[in-house]
Amino acid sequence: MNTDRPRRLLFLAFGFPPALKSSSYRLREIANTFAAAGWQATVLNAAREMWENEFGLDESLLDNVDPSIRVIELPLARADLETDIRTFDEARALTPGRWLKEWREKNEESFPEPTFGGWRDDLERVVVDLHREDPFDLVLVSCVPYVSLAAALRLHEEHQVPMAVDFRDGWSVDVIHGGEAFERDSISGQWEQRALEATTSLWLVNEPIADHYRHRYPELTDKVRVVRNGFDRDSIPTAIPQPPVGPLRFGYLGTINFRPEFVSTVLGAWREARATNPLLEGATWDWRGNLGAGAVRGSSVVLEQLIAAEADGVTYGGPVPKRDVGEFYGSLDAVTFMVIGGAFMTSGKVYECMATALPIVSAHEVRHDASTLLEGYPLWTGVAGLDHDFLVSAFGRAAELALGADDALRRSARDYAEQFERSRIMIDAVSALTDKVAPR
Structure with missing residues (x-):
């Protein structure tokens, strides 16, 4: 066994630069901090064409991405963002509202997330293939999309790769209106519980959301950590x-x-x-x-x-x-x-x-x-x-x-x-998570 081999991180970070997303700064800092700590980081992101169709791109976000980080852009798309009507079939062109409803329902057949659920099979296949090429020591998921949890669980359950979740705003909490977004025995609730039971560490952006998870899953309290956003x-x-x-x-x-x-x-x-x-x-x-x-x-x-x-x-x-x-x-x-x-x-x-x-x-x-x-x-x-x-x-x-x-x-x-200051916050969080993950 080569003990000098750097530990390898698979970071499912959809919205990573150059995507112009509210999460992009956080995702960049997480990857950079792992790289600075000696990890060999691989980031999975959707292709920039998809982000360009959503909120747009900011190429300057790439300026300070650690050059050692490997970024893989997957050819994933959101059909609901397509604006070229020449690509629409007859059903979408004539009844766009019904088409959108049926498209979302079809996505939820794979995973209970109406916009991204249809990505599940492709994500699971990619992460397994990458792990077989060169095994990972940790898979970190930053949600959304929540379908990323399915891919991390696949690696964890089939290949015993430790997993951690940067839940940010959480899933089962309604951060806009307050209260629960869904019950524990719902399909989404079952997926969430399965993921959180498997995770080594659960990161949330503030104390109110962290308290929600401490009360919802009291048996998992020791995993909950507040990792705030910050300024760059x-x-x-x-x-x-x-x-x-x-x-x-x-x-x-x-x-x-x-x-x-x-x-x-x-x-x-x-x-x-x-x-x-x-x-x-x-x-x-x-x-x-x-x-x-x-x-x-x-x-x-x-x-x-x-x-x-x-x-x-x-x-x-x-x-x-x-x-x-x-x-x-x-x-x-x-x-x-x-x-x-x-x-x-x-x-x-x-x-x-x-x-x-x-x-x-x-x-x-x-x-x-x-x-x-x-x-x-x-x-x-x-x-x-x-x-x-x-x-x-x-x-x-x-x-x-x-x-x-x-x-x-x-x-x-x-x-x-x-x-x-963001790097100060993230150094502490990454250090604590690294201490929990034993070298493979």
């Missing part, structure tokens, strides 16, 4: 922000997946604050990020709302490439943090916002996991849901902080955020 050093300006000169510049960066009613409320509060507060005279608000997916990407009611608000200093400039994120934040005097969900949701962007050392205006539920983090941030203006009057005052308070915060206060804000 290259996504924030190096220098501490200085008091602005000229009209204030607000900005939002993140997925724009809000209901029109939400957008109407925040734009209305911004309009009133800008019109009534002298500190906000001439202020601008730049919205950046993905707006819609698939065929409707970049075209929606929300985009029309943003265009209509241009007279109020509002602009929409599309996504920001990863390599330009720090520069974007460096151009701002205050940031807005807007997110859906409630107590089970955190959002990775909150860490980035705090690391900017800029004033933060929040628009989200009061009982939100992000609120738990922001309470310790000295430049936060607080949260009251979508209360119009509160948001008006919050924009004004952010203006006061942008103009009046001294260097010491800004440094205390950056210091508070430092605990959430």
Whole structure:
């Protein structure tokens, strides 16, 4: 036996760079951390053509991927994202709603996931073939898609490969509305329990989701670990922000997946604050990020709302490439943090916002996991849901902080955020997982 052989990781990481996904930063850091720890990492991802049809691509995400990492892009696709009607059969062309329903039902015949369940056979075949070529010492799954669990279980049960699950937002918890997404005795529940009983370690992004799993599977509590998202050093300006000169510049960066009613409320509060507060005279608000997916990407009611608000200093400039994120934040005097969900949701962007050392205006539920983090941030203006009057005052308070915060206060804000630097979080998590996995 060659004891010098590096340990080999199979990482099922759908959404890995260059996919422009909310999970891409996390997936990249996980793979890089394993590589830095001496693991020989193989990443499985869907072909970039599929991601291009969904949210799009960001080639700059590849800039900092460890060159030792082997990335295999599988020719998997989502038929529901196809926009070329010349490829549609008669049933899809004439009754697209019925076609979509039947397509989802067919996927669930393989695995209880309507969009990705049909990938199961191909995934299982690929992972087994790769393992036979050169055995793996660990298979790590980062969900979604949850069908990846089936492939990891196949390796674990047939070839005794240890497995771990980066569940992120979990499966059986409804992170948007709260409560259970499905019961334990459902088909999805049976798959989840089978996977979690087999896993060596279960990673979740925050304490509320981790508590859900501790209560749902008390016998598996020792496996549960909170591995938060965080900010990337290259996504924030190096220098501490200085008091602005000229009209204030607000900005939002993140997925724009809000209901029109939400957008109407925040734009209305911004309009009133800008019109009534002298500190906000001439202020601008730049919205950046993905707006819609698939065929409707970049075209929606929300985009029309943003265009209509241009007279109020509002602009929409599309996504920001990863390599330009720090520069974007460096151009701002205050940031807005807007997110859906409630107590089970955190959002990775909150860490980035705090690391900017800029004033933060929040628009989200009061009982939100992000609120738990922001309470310790000295430049936060607080949260009251979508209360119009509160948001008006919050924009004004952010203006006061942008103009009046001294260097010491800004440094205390950056210091508070430092605990959430992504590589620091991931090094600890990977080290703990590595200690659990014996060399094969």
